[in-house]
Amino acid sequence: MAHLILHAITHSLEDVIKSAPILLIVYAVLYWIEHKMRAAPTLMDKAQKVGPVIGALAGSVPQCGFSAAASALFAEGFLAPATLVAVFLATSDEAIPLLLSGGATGQAVLLIVVKIALAVAGGYVLQWTIFHRSNRQAKAPVHMDISHHGDHCCGSSLFSAIVLRTVQTCLFLLGIMVVINLAVEFVGEDAISSFLLGGSFLQPVLCACIGLIPSCAISVLLSQLYLSGAIGFGGLVAGLSTGAGFGYMILLREKSSRSRALPVIAATWVIAVIGGILCQFIWN
Secondary structure: OHHHHHHHHHHHHHHHHHHHHHHHHHHHHHHHHHHHOOOOHHHHHHHHHOHHHHHHHHHOOOOOHHHHHHHHHHHOOOOOHHHHHHHHHHOOOOHHHHHHHOOOHHHHHHHHHHHHHHHHHHHHHHHHOOOHHHHHOOOOOOOOOOOOOHHHHHOHHHHHHHHHHHHHHHHHHHHHHHHHHHHHHHHOHHHHHHHHOOOOOOHHHHHHHHHOOOOOHHHHHHHHHHHOOOOOHHHHHHHHHHOOOHHHHHHHHOHHHHHHHHHHHHHHHHHHHHHHHHHHHHHO
16 A cells, blocks of 8 residues: 555656646746737737647647646636647657557657647637637736736746746646546556457547546556557547646646636547547548
């Protein structure tokens, strides 16, 4: 029991430590954007038009912290919902390194290409349909919840505020990660694998639900299940496309994005399932 708890805490710390530098940079950039670029709505409009492409390319970088960074940008009003969905869909976290280390180089390349294509296509479909009105009526970026007063805005107090917010977010992520990793340790990969066996077209639906669990460990689990033959390529695509890791937790943590989180998560899940079923049909 003590070994399982220590193992879960260790893995959680590793994931959070990897994401901490990215979150620190993102919060600093967010503050700079708020103060230096508030008078450039035209630039934001132009960026929004290619948002799904940029989001898909950024999300394809195998790093757990990018989805969290994108969620932070979305929470502050600097990222359109369709772009955020594109980031989520393209994210693979640790899957690419694991597939490469497991000798599945061809599958890793195919996975990257398929997920980028799915993210771009899904992002633009959402931008032109469901999120079209919200894009046209986009509000101005909201103020970050960072305390800055008077002449201290460029001094040490600002740096302390950014660091404090990063630490608070990391502690929040750590607490959630420990609980999730403990659950995975106690349930076991074998039990999860048997639950997903079958190779039917429903498998991507189940994998997409598993991917919604906000943990970077999910990408590792799905990759191992795929390499062992427990799930097909369609299930892998669906699970990794919803596996935004810390991104969901950031969405639900920030008050400014909590009310907008459900449509983003739901849209991500639907597109991931459709993409997974198509891949299951083509490659299985």
